[in-house]
Every structure is written in structure tokens, then in C-alpha cells.
Amino acid sequence: TQLLEQSPQFLSIQEGENLTVYCNSSSVFSSLQWYRQEPGEGPVLLVTVVTGGEVKKLKRLTFQFGDARKDSSLHITAAQPGDTGLYLCAGDHSGTYKYIFGTGTRLKVLA
Amino acid sequence: EADIYQTPRYLVIGTGKKITLECSQTMGHDKMYWYQQDPGMELHLIHYSYGVNSTEKGDLSSESTVSRIRTEHFPLTLESARPSHTSQYLCASRGSRRNTEAFFGQGTRLTVV
Numbered sequence: 001t002q003l004l005e006q007s008p009q010f011l012s013i014q015e016g017e018n019l020t021v022y023c024n025s026s027s028v029f030s031s032l033q034w035y036r037q038e039p040g041e042g043p044v045l046l047v048t049v050v051t052g053g054e055v056k057k058l059k060r061l062t063f064q065f066g067d068a069r070k071d072s073s074l075h076i077t078a079a080q081p082g083d084t085g086l087y088l089c090a091g092d093h094s095g096t097y098k099y100i101f102g103t104g105t106r107l108k109v110l111a
Numbered sequence: 112e113a114d115i116y117q118t119p120r121y122l123v124i125g126t127g128k129k130i131t132l133e134c135s136q137t138m139g140h141d142k143m144y145w146y147q148q149d150p151g152m153e154l155h156l157i158h159y160s161y162g163v164n165s166t167e168k169g170d171l172s173s174e175s176t177v178s179r180i181r182t183e184h185f186p187l188t189l190e191s192a193r194p195s196h197t198s199q200y201l202c203a204s205r206g207s208r209r210n211t212e213a214f215f216g217q218g219t220r221l222t223v224v
Contacts, residue, residue, distance in 0.1 A: 031210035039150070042201055042215025050210055086151055090213070097161040098169065099144055099205065099213060101154040 003027055004089055004102035012108045013079055021074045021105045023089035030092060032072045034063055035101075037086040043101075046074075079109045114138055117202050117216035124192055124223055132187045132219045134202030142205040143185040144213065147171060147198050154201065160185060192223045 007022045023032065031050040035043035047056050049065035049072060056063045060083075062075040072089055089102040115136040124130055136143065141162050146154040146169075156169030160179040174196070175189050185204075189196055199220050203213040 033212055035213075040218070042203070042218060043154070043213070044215075045212040048210055048212060088154065092210075097142060097159060097167070098156060099142070099159070099203075100156055100170070101146070104151075104153045106151055 003093060003100055004091065006089060006102040006105050008105060009103065010106045012110065015080055015109055015111050016078050019076050019079060019107070021087050023072045023102050025070050027094055028069050029094070032065060032089050032091045034072070034074055035088045035090060037088060043088055081109045081111050083107060084109050115202065115204055115214050115216045117219050119219060120217060121220050122222070126193055126223055128192050130189050130192055132200055134185045134187070134216060135183050136204040137183060138204060138206065138214070139182060140204035141182070141207050143179065144203045145177060145185070145187050146201045146203065147173070148201055149198055158187065194223045197221060197223050
């Protein structure tokens, strides 16, 4: 059973389009992190969301944590080819030291 | 800047061989993790440790073992490699502060022939 489900799994869009990636769980998380991973490298942190309902912006990226802290979303405005990569959400499994990752969203932005 | 290192970066090895993947971090982090990842796919947690002499299995069944004798070192061992072990292995560490991020090594790409 995958605790963190992401959708969509794959996304191919044209440069300039907007998109939203979702990270959903039936469990409550104390926080969620979003990472981006490029081929051959380890994931790199984009943002941490901690408070239910929190919204954080990182240039063209907007992150939101659900009010109940069970879900999160990543919205990219005017996507660019440099945004291409694997986007992953992650968090501590409640009550354990396990740090688990979502199922991932592979984004390709075409010029 | 993250200081976590994995060696080797690439490894091609024959079936039945014993291998150890090395992971070291210089940040003094208590928590360390091993993940298995096929190209472009999700990360599966195979082992983790929350301190010296503590190791736990993750969610993905694995025939590997780990040890944590020193804070900075978290090696992963496969006693008898098989083609099904072919994958990328990523090591990560996290500090003790709440809600802290994971820092990753560059990974070891293992091919078992």
C-alpha cells in the first residue's frame, strides 16, 4: 500500500502552459516536502510545508498543504523546459522514523 | 551544502557475488536511509537508521542488510547479487530537527549480469 499517491503519473506539456501536481494520502503528515529529481542525480528539496492550509511560493511554483494535512499540491505557472524532471512529495510516516516518498510525477516541458 | 557520498557510482557485477555499497555523510545526521529506484520511478525505502546501532527494514522487501556502527557511515550489503537487484540505490541523511529535509548522495547504479 502506497501511503503517498501522486497524480498525474506522467505529464507532457508545451512551454508556457500551467500545471498542477497532486500528492494525496489517507494519513495525516506533520509536514510534507517536495523534491525535484533529474536523471542520474538524487532528489533536491524544493519546499517544506508544515501548517495545514499553508501556501508557499517559489518563483513560478506554488505549493499548498491541505487543511487536514493529508494532501498537498504543486502548481507551476508558465512552465519552461528547465522544469522538466521527476517531482516527488515526501514525509515522515506518522509515529515512525520512516521517511517515505510519493509515487512521483514525471514532467516533460516541450519547447 | 550537503556532504553525503556514495561509492561506487557505477557497478557491474556477476550473479552470486557479494557487494557492499558505501554511504558516508559528514553532517553528523542521526537519520540515514537507503532507497531503491528504477529510472524515473518512485523511491522505495529499503532500510533506515535513526542512530548508531539502530537499523530497521523499510517497506520494500529486500535481501540486503545494513549496519550503523558509526554515525557517519551506513553501508548496504548484498550477500549474493542477482539480476533482480539491478537498480539505482540512493542513500540519504536527515538531521534531528523536526520536519527537516533529506540530503541525498549521487547514487550507485548497480547492474547484475
